[in-house]
Amino acid sequence: MSALGxxxxxxxxxxxxxxxxxxxxxxxxxxxHSIEKVRWxxxxxxxxxxxxQLPVLHATAARIKGSAAGMEPPPDAVLHNGWYSxxxxxxxxxxxxxxxxxxxxxxxxxxxxxxxxxxxxIASDTGITRARACFYP
Numbered sequence: 001m002s003a004l005g006x007x008x009x010x011x012x013x014x015x016x017x018x019x020x021x022x023x024x025x026x027x028x029x030x031x032x033h034s035i036e037k038v039r040w041x042x043x044x045x046x047x048x049x050x051x052x053q054l055p056v057l058h059a060t061a062a063r064i065k066g067s068a069a070g071m072e073p074p075p076d077a078v079l080h081n082g083w084y085s086x087x088x089x090x091x092x093x094x095x096x097x098x099x100x101x102x103x104x105x106x107x108x109x110x111x112x113x114x115x116x117x118x119x120x121x122i123a124s125d126t127g128i129t130r131a132r133a134c135f136y137p
Contacts, residue, residue: 002135002136003023003135003136004023004024004025004046004047004048004055004133004134004135004136005021005022005023005024005025005046005133005134005135005136006021006022006024006027006046006057006131006132006133006134007019007020007021007022007131007132007133007134008020008022008118008121008122008129008130008131009122009129009130010122010123010124010125010127010128010129010130011097011127011128011129011130012125012127012128013125019134020121020122021134021136022109022121023136024046024111025045025046025047026043026044026045026046026111026112027043027044027046027109027110027111028041028042028043028044028108028109028110028111028115029041029042029044029096029098029107029108029109029110029131030042030107030108030110030115031105031106031107031108032105033068033071034101034103034104034105036068036070036071038064038065038066038067038068038071039064039065040062040063040064040065041062041063041110042059042061042062042063042088043059043060043061043062044057044058044059044060044093045057045058045060046058046133047133049092055133055134055135056092056093056094056133057092057093057094057095057096057131057132057133058091058092058093059088059090059091059092059093060087060088060091061085061086061087061088062085062086062087062088063083063084063085063086064077064083064084065082065083066082066084067084073086074086074089094132095130095131095132096130096131096132097128097129097130098118098128098129098130098131099127099128100118100124100126100127100128100129101126102124102126106118106119106124109121
């Protein structure tokens with residue numbers, strides 16, 4: 001059986017450019033808002049869609065460290081130890097489109113509580129990085 005994971009690619013990459021495969025079935029995507037300096041974290045699980053048997057991203061939980069102008073947590077969020085925690089309304093995600101800029105800190109990719117900059121996995125072209133669930137290519 002093929003390994004499940006996440007394929008990262010640059011949206012502006014030339015057709016046929018290989019994606020970077022990141023193995024694993026659970027990760028947290030985290031970032032700090034560039035203006036408000038508020039930390040956001042989203043937990044994902046890579047799983048097979050029961051109908052298609054294709055890999056999908058399942059958003060399982062999310063957290064915001066405080067709130068700020070235009071960044072209010074959803075109404076069902078619960079405040080605990082300074083974090084607003086909630087269950088994302090869109091749980092099955094086909095693809096994440098992550099805008100990355102040279103003027104802001106990069107996203108953090110966290111597995112089992114250990115985080116690293118997304119640039120350690122795939123270089124940024126200061127455009128959009130696509131993340132989708134996939135089988136090992």
